[in-house]
Amino acid sequence: MSxxxxxxxxxxATRERVLVAARELFATQGYEGATIRQIATLAGVSVGSVFTTFASKGQILSEVMKARLEALYAELDQxxxxLRGSTADRLRSMFALHFDFEIRHVQLFLAHIAAAYDWTLGPDARPFGRNPRLKGLVEDCLTxxxxxxxxxxxxDVSGVVDLLMAAYAWTYRLAAWENASAAQMIAVMDRQIGLIAAGFSPR
Structure with a gap:
């Protein structure tokens, strides 16, 4: 080999070690709690090597989530x-699948949401809200x-997408504050979808 x-x-190999270490730290310490130095130490590489491979901590989290979400969207594509029923029913099913999937590593998903409020992130990062797949699925359902x-x-389909995304992210407070189960969060989201649907249903 040359x-x-x-x-x-x-x-x-460095990239993979960094992603594995970051996934563990984001899941246990959250987005703000995990530092680049900690990620580098756990990965067994230098801080410089981390920054040679990734532009920012936000980009690292984006790559961690991209790898995780591929499995979810493969399932959703099938x-x-x-899905049958009304638009509201189909939206409920789609979000329920998301809750069932993310509850398995809920602290990691909370880190993903937290990164959305990091104003220093560059355009290369994809925190919650910049995920085109979820927004696209919701928009396609409404369309x-x-x-x-x-x-x-x-x-206003775009406005309804924003409302649903906001409701979805806000519902995760129940996991953070009350250790809520997926079923509990799904029940809350179902009610929120019903309220939003009352606004977009034909008169």
Whole structure:
């Protein structure tokens, strides 16, 4: 293997070690609590190596979540075409799948939400809210509802997407403060979707 090939292998190995260490620290200490120095120490690499591989802590978290969420969206891609019922019912099913998935590593997802409020993040980071897949799924569901006549044509779809995303993120406070289960959070989100749906249902 050439010198360049060896360096590429070493860089890939460093990247993987950093992601594994970061996933553990974000899950146990949260986004603010985990530092680059701690990540580097746990990964067994230098702080400089971390910054050579990633632009910021926010980008590291984004990569950790991207790897995790691939499994969720693979599942959703199979399930969504088979969802039936009203637009509100389909939204409830989609968010329920998210809660069931994220409760397995809820502290990591709370870190993902917390990163959304880090104003220093660059455009390379993808904290909660910048995830195009979730927003896209919700928007597609609402747009299909408009096409079928289940959602009022005058509905501000983008505004409703924002409301649903906000409700979803806010519901995780129950996991942070009350150690709520997925079922408890789903029940709260179901009610919130019902309230929001009352505003976009045809008159």
């Amino acid at each position: 010198g360049a090939g060896v360096r590429q292998v070493q860089k890939a 399930v969504i075409p088979h 299909a509802g408009v096409a079928s006549g289940d959602v009022d044509r005058a509905t």
